[in-house]
Amino acid sequence: MAERNPRPSSDYSPDSDLTSQWPNFELSEYLEFDDNHWLDDDREESFASKHVPNQVFQANEVGDFGGGGSNFEGSSRTIDKNIKGARERVAFKTKSEVEILNDGFKWRKYGKKMVKNSPNPRNYYRCSVEGCPVKKRVERDNDDSRYVITTYEGMHTHPSSC
């Protein structure tokens, strides 16, 4: 475990470099967190009405995830609108070999935990930028280890670059 991922440290080009790392990852499912009803009891049927049916995002799209816009709320769909608190939760089921999906932000791992429901450990990431209350939870699917479930919590209060 000497090296992790070819991750851009300070400045990277969300054009060619990213393409090198992320040729194209398949966003299998897009979960929306409002209350707490996600793949919990009914699973797919629960979010089947709002999930993205096998949408393939190009590397450019990934860069636009956080680089172009601000957060997912203005880039994807209506994540907020009537959230009672201030902790937006968005979960993405991504098909990728690595769990460190580069969304244009720098994340610092602050904890790892083994969940009983999955043979895979759950990783906790936090935005390296001070003042950014954004937290990320990465967990591998217990059914399909080739899928990674990334849960974003909070909103970025700073631009990913510039």
Next chain:
DNA sequence: CGTCTTTGACCCGCGC
């Protein structure tokens, strides 16, 4: 040198 990673332990909340 600075930054990030890793593991363990601790704490809190909830359930029974």
Next chain:
DNA sequence: GCGCGGGTCAAAGACG
């Protein structure tokens, strides 16, 4: 009241 689970923080170490 106790137990379990989940989540977070901290320190040390390693690497670029």
